[in-house]
Amino acid sequence: MMEMVVNGRFLCRPTLGVDRVARELVAALLARRDAPALRALHPEAEAWDVPAALSATAVPGPGSGALWEQAALARATEGRWCLSLCNTGPLALRRQVVMLHDAQAWDAAESYRPAFRRWYRWLQPRLARRAALVLTVSQHSRARLERHGVVPEGHAQVIPNGADHILRTDADPRILERHDLQRRGFFLTLGAQARHKNLALAIDAHRLSPERLPLVIAGGGGSVFAGHETPDPPGVLRIGRVSDAELRALYEHAAGFLMPSRTEGFGLPALEAMLCGCPVLASTGGALPETCGEAAVLLDPDAPEAWSRKMTRLLRAPSHAAALSEAGRAHARRYTWAASAERLARHLAALPS
Structure with a gap:
């Protein structure tokens, strides 16, 4: 051997x-x-x-x-x-x-x-x-x-x-209680500060949304540059690093997961979110179209207005959100x-x- x-x-x-x-x-x-x-x-x-x-x-x-x-x-x-x-x-x-x-x-x-x-x-x-x-x-x-x-x-x-590692740990819903988050009452993104992660897009889309649900930014670090130089607008909640159990709870209860990267080699968080039943809005950048297939809504990483409209649709059209959730689960199970x-x-x- x-x-x-x-x-x-x-x-x-x-x-x-x-x-x-x-x-x-x-x-x-x-x-x-x-x-x-x-x-x-x-x-x-x-x-x-x-x-x-x-x-x-x-x-x-x-x-x-x-x-x-x-x-x-x-x-x-x-x-x-x-x-x-x-x-x-x-x-x-x-x-x-x-x-x-x-x-x-x-x-x-x-x-x-x-x-x-x-x-x-x-x-x-x-x-x-x-x-x-x-x-x-x-x-x-x-x-x-x-x-x-x-x-x-x-x-x-x-x-x-x-992506199936995310299901090995039971969700820890205490993360929701600590930050006063309601089921389907917030959007989620991950907070790596590298410029190509394009976190500014998620913040701008949240600012433009008429619904104004909280935008939760989990995690952080990973670069010299923040890429969003102005202070966060009201409703943006940075919660720092989270455990796998806490992240699973956030995925399972978010109204949608935003992945606005300009480029990705793969895009694992999108699949993690899908496997937890969270509808995904992802960028057309890098490998994200390849990884997400037709199970996510794919959007231009330079069009916050389009992201804001799709966030609103997830909230106002429950059948659309449910269909996207089901398609995401089926797609992510292959990985x-x-x-x-x-x-x-x-x-x-x-x-x-």
């Missing part, structure tokens, strides 16, 4: 974004009978068995960054295959499977610090040419990575995200981590031992 080292750098960080994908993919891969023998290497421990590493609390340390990944991890693999699922990996390794989630360092350059942008733009094309197998998460991401010369044409294989791990297992099985 192939022995594979999991690049465990993501185990030192909160489970957000690409780190969520890494945890869920590895856990789903472990559940398969045909999984390779996996061993996690982690900046805060010499060697952890993978199940223990996945269940551990993230404890970032001073040695958990790029230097550890490029030097210590590269040495510790000792000729075994390395599985790097979070956009970076040891450049020295050829026996490596690397997942590049998007081309945001090129497509959304203004969202990132110059040093970060330069590092990704230098590392990722070289990594993609040295690694034996390159993965990405959508046809859109593959096309953009090819367009920018990061990945040779036809070289990357697509493994979509799953499971087990199905993603099956695709990954097939690619790993084709690698030379």
